[in-house]
Amino acid sequence: MKRIFAVTLSLIALIVGLVLGIVGFGRKEVGEIAWGFLVPGYMFFAMTAAGAALVTLAPSLFGYEGRDGELRSLRKLALWFAAGTLIPSWFLILLDLSNPGGFIYIFSGFNPDSRIAWMAALYLTTFVVLIAELIYAIVKESKEAEGVPKKAMGAIILTMIGTVVELMLVSNLSQVFGVIQTFPAWHGSYMVAIFISTSLVLGAAGMGLFGSLVMKGREKERRFITSYYGKMLIAASLALAFLLFWAFLSAYFDPMAWISFKKMLDGSYSIAFWSAAFIGLVISPILAGIALSRKSAASLMASSALSLIFGLTLLYLLIIVPQTTFFEVIPGVVRESTYAIGTAEILIALGGAFIWGALIALGFILLPLLPEERARKLFIFK
Amino acid sequence: MMVRYGFLYDESRCISCYACIVACSSNNYPELMEDPNPNIFWGTMATNIRIVIKEQGRPEQILLSCQHCERPPCVEVCPTGASHVDRSNGFVEIDYDKCIGCKACITACPYNARWIHPIKLKPMKCIGDACKARIAKGEMPFCVEVCPAEARVFGDLDDPNSEINKRIASAKTVKIKEYLGTEPKFYVVRG
Amino acid sequence: MGDIILKNEQEKIKLTRRDFLKTAAFTALALSIPSGGLKLLESLTESEALSEQAPTSAQPLPAYIATSCGMCGGSCGIKVGILNNKPVAAVPIEGHPQPGLCGRAAMLPWLYDNALRLKKPMKRVGNRGEGSFQEIPWDQALNEIASKLKEIVSKYGYKSIAITYHDCWSSYIPLFTYLFGTPNGIPHVSTCHLAGSAARSQVLGIAGPNLVDPDYENASYLLLIGRSLSTGIMGQVQRARSNSKLRIVVVDPRMPEISFGNAEWIPIIPGTDPAFVLSLINVIIEEGLYDANFLKKYTNAPFLIKQDGKPLTEADVKQGGSSTTYMVYDSSSSSIVPYTSASQPDLNYQGNVTLADGSTASVKTAFLLLKDRASQYSPSNASKITGVDEDTIRRIAREFALYRGVADDTWYAAKNGNEYDAVKGILILNALVGNIDAMGGLVFQESAGIPSIITLVTSGGKTYAKTIYGASMPQEMFADSTQKRVDQLKYKLTLGTFDAVLDAILKDDPYPIRALFVIGTTPILRDMNASKVIEAYKKLDLVVFINVLYQDDADYADYILPDTTFLERDEIFATKWTPHAVVQMTRKVIEPPEDSDPREAVWAMFEIARRAFPERAYALGWKDEYADYSKFESQFVPSVIDAILNSVSSKWNVSKDRIKQELETNGFYLLKRKSYYSRPYKSPVGTPSGRVEIYPLAALASGLDPLPSYSPPAYTLPSAPNEFYLVNSKSPTTSLTATILEPSKFLEDRKVWMNPKDASRLGISDGDAIEIESIDLPGAKVIAEVRVTNRVREGVLYTRAQAGGRRAKKLVAMRHFSTNGVNPEFLAKVSLHPIIGYGATNCSVRIRKL
Ligand code: SF4
Numbered sequence A: 001m002k003r004i005f006a007v008t009l010s011l012i013a014l015i016v017g018l019v020l021g022i023v024g025f026g027r028k029e030v031g032e033i034a035w036g037f038l039v040p041g042y043m044f045f046a047m048t049a050a051g052a053a054l055v056t057l058a059p060s061l062f063g064y065e066g067r068d069g070e071l072r073s074l075r076k077l078a079l080w081f082a083a084g085t086l087i088p089s090w091f092l093i094l095l096d097l098s099n100p101g102g103f104i105y106i107f108s109g110f111n112p113d114s115r116i117a118w119m120a121a122l123y124l125t126t127f128v129v130l131i132a133e134l135i136y137a138i139v140k141e142s143k144e145a146e147g148v149p150k151k152a153m154g155a156i157i158l159t160m161i162g163t164v165v166e167l168m169l170v171s172n173l174s175q176v177f178g179v180i181q182t183f184p185a186w187h188g189s190y191m192v193a194i195f196i197s198t199s200l201v202l203g204a205a206g207m208g209l210f211g212s213l214v215m216k217g218r219e220k221e222r223r224f225i226t227s228y229y230g231k232m233l234i235a236a237s238l239a240l241a242f243l244l245f246w247a248f249l250s251a252y253f254d255p256m257a258w259i260s261f262k263k264m265l266d267g268s269y270s271i272a273f274w275s276a277a278f279i280g281l282v283i284s285p286i287l288a289g290i291a292l293s294r295k296s297a298a299s300l301m302a303s304s305a306l307s308l309i310f311g312l313t314l315l316y317l318l319i320i321v322p323q324t325t326f327f328e329v330i331p332g333v334v335r336e337s338t339y340a341i342g343t344a345e346i347l348i349a350l351g352g353a354f355i356w357g358a359l360i361a362l363g364f365i366l367l368p369l370l371p372e373e374r375a376r377k378l379f380i381f382k
Numbered sequence B: 001m002m003v004r005y006g007f008l009y010d011e012s013r014c015i016s017c018y019a020c021i022v023a024c025s026s027n028n029y030p031e032l033m034e035d036p037n038p039n040i041f042w043g044t045m046a047t048n049i050r051i052v053i054k055e056q057g058r059p060e061q062i063l064l065s066c067q068h069c070e071r072p073p074c075v076e077v078c079p080t081g082a083s084h085v086d087r088s089n090g091f092v093e094i095d096y097d098k099c100i101g102c103k104a105c106i107t108a109c110p111y112n113a114r115w116i117h118p119i120k121l122k123p124m125k126c127i128g129d130a131c132k133a134r135i136a137k138g139e140m141p142f143c144v145e146v147c148p149a150e151a152r153v154f155g156d157l158d159d160p161n162s163e164i165n166k167r168i169a170s171a172k173t174v175k176i177k178e179y180l181g182t183e184p185k186f187y188v189v190r191g
Numbered sequence C: 001m002g003d004i005i006l007k008n009e010q011e012k013i014k015l016t017r018r019d020f021l022k023t024a025a026f027t028a029l030a031l032s033i034p035s036g037g038l039k040l041l042e043s044l045t046e047s048e049a050l051s052e053q054a055p056t057s058a059q060p061l062p063a064y065i066a067t068s069c070g071m072c073g074g075s076c077g078i079k080v081g082i083l084n085n086k087p088v089a090a091v092p093i094e095g096h097p098q099p100g101l102c103g104r105a106a107m108l109p110w111l112y113d114n115a116l117r118l119k120k121p122m123k124r125v126g127n128r129g130e131g132s133f134q135e136i137p138w139d140q141a142l143n144e145i146a147s148k149l150k151e152i153v154s155k156y157g158y159k160s161i162a163i164t165y166h167d168c169w170s171s172y173i174p175l176f177t178y179l180f181g182t183p184n185g186i187p188h189v190s191t192c193h194l195a196g197s198a199a200r201s202q203v204l205g206i207a208g209p210n211l212v213d214p215d216y217e218n219a220s221y222l223l224l225i226g227r228s229l230s231t232g233i234m235g236q237v238q239r240a241r242s243n244s245k246l247r248i249v250v251v252d253p254r255m256p257e258i259s260f261g262n263a264e265w266i267p268i269i270p271g272t273d274p275a276f277v278l279s280l281i282n283v284i285i286e287e288g289l290y291d292a293n294f295l296k297k298y299t300n301a302p303f304l305i306k307q308d309g310k311p312l313t314e315a316d317v318k319q320g321g322s323s324t325t326y327m328v329y330d331s332s333s334s335s336i337v338p339y340t341s342a343s344q345p346d347l348n349y350q351g352n353v354t355l356a357d358g359s360t361a362s363v364k365t366a367f368l369l370l371k372d373r374a375s376q377y378s379p380s381n382a383s384k385i386t387g388v389d390e391d392t393i394r395r396i397a398r399e400f401a402l403y404r405g406v407a408d409d410t411w412y413a414a415k416n417g418n419e420y421d422a423v424k425g426i427l428i429l430n431a432l433v434g435n436i437d438a439m440g441g442l443v444f445q446e447s448a449g450i451p452s453i454i455t456l457v458t459s460g461g462k463t464y465a466k467t468i469y470g471a472s473m474p475q476e477m478f479a480d481s482t483q484k485r486v487d488q489l490k491y492k493l494t495l496g497t498f499d500a501v502l503d504a505i506l507k508d509d510p511y512p513i514r515a516l517f518v519i520g521t522t523p524i525l526r527d528m529n530a531s532k533v534i535e536a537y538k539k540l541d542l543v544v545f546i547n548v549l550y551q552d553d554a555d556y557a558d559y560i561l562p563d564t565t566f567l568e569r570d571e572i573f574a575t576k577w578t579p580h581a582v583v584q585m586t587r588k589v590i591e592p593p594e595d596s597d598p599r600e601a602v603w604a605m606f607e608i609a610r611r612a613f614p615e616r617a618y619a620l621g622w623k624d625e626y627a628d629y630s631k632f633e634s635q636f637v638p639s640v641i642d643a644i645l646n647s648v649s650s651k652w653n654v655s656k657d658r659i660k661q662e663l664e665t666n667g668f669y670l671l672k673r674k675s676y677y678s679r680p681y682k683s684p685v686g687t688p689s690g691r692v693e694i695y696p697l698a699a700l701a702s703g704l705d706p707l708p709s710y711s712p713p714a715y716t717l718p719s720a721p722n723e724f725y726l727v728n729s730k731s732p733t734t735s736l737t738a739t740i741l742e743p744s745k746f747l748e749d750r751k752v753w754m755n756p757k758d759a760s761r762l763g764i765s766d767g768d769a770i771e772i773e774s775i776d777l778p779g780a781k782v783i784a785e786v787r788v789t790n791r792v793r794e795g796v797l798y799t800r801a802q803a804g805g806r807r808a809k810k811l812v813a814m815r816h817f818s819t820n821g822v823n824p825e826f827l828a829k830v831s832l833h834p835i836i837g838y839g840a841t842n843c844s845v846r847i848r849k850l
């Protein structure tokens, strides 16, 4: 009964999400910059998805699976979390298009020079690989439960492919902006590194939060989650902090890029930047540290939540701020634009968030994601 | 017939009358004539020509439109191939059936030569349909036709006798942001 | 709400359904789903609907008709493209002596069925200024106006009726004055070219402004002082720009648009042009750079002037000599002889002459007087006044002489109250280098010989006012028509000083004016101290506003009559801005929009007269059947055009059909190309001596100082750190019509320009709002946004004229952008030249950052 109720609730959330998206789509307006909130929005989902899979699965390639295989037991959860997070990413980006139905032209008229075309391909591949990994894990586990032993080779190969496409996804995403000469602040070697580390922060935070939530009442798993993702979060955040510093430093020597970065440091976007940096790069690692030392899941959840907010804000700033400065065709003339998130974007993003929640919940309800759960129906369902 | 069209804008002759801008607008975007905010992206009319003014130092003005780059970044980033170079005339054009409105071309254009249609939500740029229809009939595009100061020239860059090649030969021209490697086909005579 | 602009079909669905479901609480959301869903569906089912643009060759092209543009008063030759019964494009006529185009003309597709168009006659329902009107039938409007007029005339006489106008219908105004028996047809010129016209008629014997102009396409060096070529009539600039060897120098407190290109800009302190020009004259004379031969033969430079300033005439030295024969010193015969018989007139003579009455008078040549005058304006002195450095003044003077430059005789120039002196100096400057009527010089226009619509003729001892189409009104019916106008009673040399009408309205000075027709013009944006204009409107018994669009003054009208646009009527006239003799036509290229019923002002005026003073209308050839507008169009208008064609055809000896045919295909007919070196070389100019007068005797006769001098502007000079000059001018997109059409929102700059140095001094940045208060009209304040730009001189603020600060109720609602910025006329005090009657629209202001 409880389950039907949960499923119904999730389906309603899904529908609400869709409706919000559709309503938003009908209200889209032109702004002063081309890529508005939905772009960092979809990046947030995509990078969280890739990051979650990367931090959870990649270590197994080097043979680390947790002291007692705890990490292995989080694999299904992470895979579903990643796959389910990719969907709202699609949702946001499709509704950001004026002609979502035309996305098939990306494949029919595939332009290999275009990062966005590759983005579409990589999204699809990543999603397929994530689902394959998930199915493989579920099926393998239920087979093993039935006593049919399976070699680890398949999982390793799939994980390898997954890791590669996820890294490609994030790096290619950085190059969607990196190749664009129009906005010098995008045009730096730091973009890839920043994107990957941001993605790890988001992934660790996402899994830290989601894992802690679903493992409520399971002390052992929770303790592992707290320590593993806590460490990951601290490491990734520190890496990101350093890389950001590097980005700002190199921008300092590029007068054009510096205009945008300066807007974040002491200009119109400084409040957003500094508060985000403070909560994401100071408070969140401290809370994660506390979580580690006190083995406090609550602390980790708080740290994760802050890091997610920080990640979204950072992406927002990295995407929006450079677009507000255009270096005119007459040297020395700078054209400034302003941007405010529009209703349509809020509606669509909200729709994405609903869909996200609904999908993750549905998966959790229907799929055997917890370590001991096994598929009983149709090979993969509980 | 293969031609390679290019434009020339002579800043030294332009008198800032903006006839080109207005004619471009009413002829290529008649549906937006009464729209109070037809081009929020540029903050101007529904037109393919953008006014760029330098107010400091020695003031200067360039009326900018698509450069019809030989190596156009906008085409490079277009995922569907909607933005493309039409090799029969040298124009960078958009196939609106294929365009999904991702706006990558808009951010990629280092000239800010594209704007966003408020109803279609798709990128707009020179060359407009009304102008193409004129060119097909052997007439000049609107901006060139209406210019009272002979500040605009249009023609085939491959034809050594074309008006545009004569002007390029007789005046000192520059191409804008050429260092980006875009190979623009929009020549500017600096004022 | 007819003004809601429906973005697309979906929006339409949304709106109509919304009305239907108004009560539902979640209507907006509920309706957004189908709207967004529809869009989404459309895109998913792809997608022909979204790309409805037809590919190239299938697109129908407009059909073009040659006519003249009426977006400003310039009347450039353009072709109008008609497609699906709408004007959709304007292109220049190639080969036309005054070809279009400019931004204004390009906006013509917006004019035709604009929401601001006056479509039916309207009658005021609220108070004056409230802007509430009610549509009424033509008959009712005409009847009511007529009976009001009759009442006014019976109380105050015919001359209590005044008509003010600008370019539109100006050729008919003399006819209207006979029609209504009043002398008072008073144009805009006191804030435009009046000062220049006065100077031109005195120095060159012709008022202009278009009858004499630089020969732009052949000039080598064009000096623009008080003239930017930004205003109207791009044909002139086109001619200048097509001349690649031409160097252009502009002297202006703000950088005009052409200086974006290759035109040197010399920022000058406002209102100091006369000093600058005199300084150029000084350098040219001191350095001997003038054309002595020209001065001797074709100007009155060698005329001997007595100490009282009057010329020495034959009558002075010989009993019974002529008082119009001026004397010069002939160095070949070493004697003083009439100017016509000297073989070597001396430019530098001074000495004593024995007069006929035996007394001696000391005399000096006009040239020496000019030299003395100019010597007060040495570059170092002038530099202090003008803010232009000495070296620049010297360089410009030398370049001007060396290149045999031409200085533009100005046009829309009433800015500082001392333009008369500036233009006089400019004309003298041209004469000094001998560049009058020379190729590339300041040339006289060849007259096309278009007859006046009405002239006074005397036959059999009786005077008649005779129209070109054959009607004539006998003298006894003239009423007050031939009396002096109110403005001429006050300002001896004026060609139109509207402020005199305001005084007649407000103070009955010199007599009451009670009815005002405002035809194709808007005094609130035209005349100094607009508040006074409004006050006068409020006091009038009858205000009739005739125009195409709803303008500011309409708010104060009792009746608004919709005029036809230039796209909807036929007119024939001489091409204005060309040195050649050319006729051209405005043609009816399209019927007025379906829901409208505009009528030509000529028809409306005649119909009003027919109802008020029928005998006057009939005497001037009006017939009852013309009450039917189509008869007017098919009979009256052609009869006027035919009469003009007849006259032109007989003057030039070309067949009428030939002219007609060319007009139809090309829009113009070239009657005669400019032949250079005609006046004053072969025939005299219209001055008392028949020569170019560098010492204008007509000025002397009117009690004016014949030589130019510098006196400070007519307004209080700014002195405190937050005080500025406020100067104004138009841009190439400015006209009263164009500035309230949609594109103007984006093309017209309604910010007030401020130099970066002033801005940083006052802590003002680009986009800040400031309050601007007139120093001379305390309490007159406006608020505007600042543009910080190097395009304006330090200490000077610049605003567009006739573009911003609109206040009409309808404009506030429908063209809100036009309310931004400044209407400088609200800040400029009325200060008129006591003899010429021109004013100053610049002023000084105090600013405050908001
Ligand atoms: S100017 Fe811009 S839009 Fe035009 S071809 Fe070049 S990159 Fe593309």
Ligand code: SF4
Residues within 6 Å of the ligand: B020, B023, B024, B025, B028, B048, B049, B065, B125, B126, B127, B128, B129, B131, B141, B142, B143, B144
């Ligand atoms: S060629 Fe046509 S579309 Fe392009 S800028 Fe000129 S008028 Fe506009």
Ligand code: SF4
Residues within 6 Å of the ligand: B013, B014, B015, B016, B017, B018, B019, B020, B021, B063, B143, B146, B147, B148, B149, B150, B151, B152
């Ligand atoms: S039409 Fe010609 S002169 Fe006018 S603004 Fe355009 S380029 Fe300049």
